[in-house]
């Protein structure tokens with residue numbers, strides 16, 4: 001169903017999301033990361049839009065070359081190098097893995113090799129930075145706006161291609177969702193799991209690489225820029241690199257688990273994922289590091305330790321909550337959560353072909369505290385990244401504001417879907433676990 005609010009939000013995002021990204025990055029480039037000063041300049045007539053635009057770096061052949069090489073390299077790592085990490089890393093699940101059952105009853109196979117791609121990419125990065133010196137480690141920062149144009153081109157190209165593909169040569173026609181509204185379909189996607197060939201899965205590739213592999217490289221490039229400009233890397237920059245590095249590594253270590261998350265299990269592939277993964281994620285999730293290049297912050301020891309603890313505790317809650325659900329679902333409840341047999345609610349649902357399935361909703365461990373305590377942990381970690389930048393500007397706080405909106409909206413969207421899926425069983429579950437994110441509050 002496409003209600004007017006969803007449609008209005010979609011139109012707003014299609015029109016303004018690319019401008020929002022541009023505005024943030026331009027503010028750092030031309031206004032030392034102040035979000036207010038460009039507006040003041042424009043409103044008082046001190047500057048015109050054309051003045052700002054004229055000072056904006058354009059697309060360059062160099063950036064286009066770097067970007068094309070980067071994406072091609074990630075495609076090669078994804079498609080042509082089967083995973084070997086699972087052969088020697090104890091506890092790591094990689095190689096060929098199965099995804100969840102789609103609404104049409106299909107079970108897709110995936111080549112899980114993100115950790116390997118991340119390790120190879122970073123080994124090459126460090127080999128270059130410390131030994132080969134083919135390019136400067138500040139290369140990403142130095143080409144940041146020209147690369148933005150390349151990322152936009154890829155984001156729009158892949159979303160448009162996915163839309164055309166869903167009409168003319170869908171991977172699985174039964175798993176397509178047409179709402180009849182062009183903008184909604186373009187934004188939220190039609191095909192569930194678009195693929196080229198047997199292994200190139202759009203959702204897995206674009207969600208994880210090139211954006212998330214790049215995340216840690218972008219931060220390293222910012223650290224290198226600080227070193228170049230100020231002769232040292234501040235402890236706040238190190239904290240951003242370490243905390244976000246843990247988050248990224250966790251993502252790749254658990255890539256097989258990721259096949260069971262909403263992105264892969266329930267979202268269709270459209271502009272929201274295609275453009276979002278190419279542009280929104282690498283540009284806006286890395287704002288703290290970018291800010292720290294312009295405003296190097298050396299935190300006091302107590303503050304640095306406090307932020308580190310907040311980040312680590314948030315990460316622990318995020319990981320343990322996700323782990324508890326994963327363990328519970330994988331073992332069909334035959335496991336221990338906090339050393340006890342798990343409590344749960346039995347539920348049932350129908351697939352589109354009328355087959356009845358059974359499932360279980362966990363009500364112990366962190367899942368007994370709140371229905372999405374994994375989001376709460378994620379938000380604590382996100383706040384920690386932002387706090388490294390202290391309080392002079394709002395720009396680095398965009399991340400926690402955005403994540404709060406994203407995860408609250410996601411929580412509501414997910415619960416709406418679960419209610420349609422499980423009906424009265426979902427009501428029994430919400431009665432057993434009444435809070436969404438913060439026990440006793442929300």
Ligand code: NDP
Nearest residue numbers: 261262263318322325360361362363367374375378414418
């Ligand atoms: P969840 O991992 O919470 O998955 C929700 C699904 O889990 C529901 O649709 C339902 O699916 C099932 N479920 C819900 N309650 C229970 C329960 N009590 N017991 C068992 N299964 C249950 O959400 P996401 O996939 O959105 O998030 C995964 C992680 O990724 C989170 O930690 C989140 O913070 C993070 N994330 C990060 C983002 C970022 O940009 N940094 C963006 C989005 C997510 P079913 O139909 O199988 O019952």
